[in-house]
Amino acid sequence: AQSVSQHNHHVILSEAASLELGCNYSYGGTVNLFWYVQYPGQHLQLLLKYFSGDPLVKGIKGFEAEFIKSKFSFNLRKPSVQWSDTAEYFCAVNANQAGTALIFGKGTTLSVSS
């Protein structure tokens, strides 16, 4: 069975600090990888996705993620965070085949102080 592990439960940063959130998954086959964000009181929104091609993907709001197949990792990065990035971030994986569902990590809460 697939599983997703997010290393940090809660990250606290000051504005302009750099961000890296870790995500590892367990699945031996081809996968599709996603990062979602949930701002306080809002629904889940897609930040970025990877399913093939360049392993460095860029998403909305200056976020990027790198897929490292050998490490089964898909870490999220942002060079300089803003107060408005305060949110919960979820890494998710699904096998690249029909009839599969996204499996989510437990989430990382990011708090950015101004």
Place this chain on the structure above:
Amino acid sequence: DVKVTQSSRYLVKRTGEKVFLECVQDMDHENMFWYRQDPGLGLRLIYFSYDVKMKEKGDIPEGYSVSREKKERFSLILESASTNQTSMYLCASRDKSHQPQHFGDGTRLSIL
């Protein structure tokens, strides 16, 4: 833009009641999903459906059932609600497997 609509934002029910949570999507997506979201546990998959009248169990199906009679609608049913089913319930839909899932606003369900 894909729209996934959940019938209620907040719902309060009593222990033992049969509870129906409704979800409708407007993009003719094949796949629909029900998750529950709890603090510290992330999103856990309850059931999903990849076609009309088809369903698959997720990681935590116990105490739940689902119905998909029409492509656009996916219902989650709590057969006999219990207090440990108090949670945020999220519905999602998706077209193909490499496409992202689109989420509704969620239903915060309290079982008293």
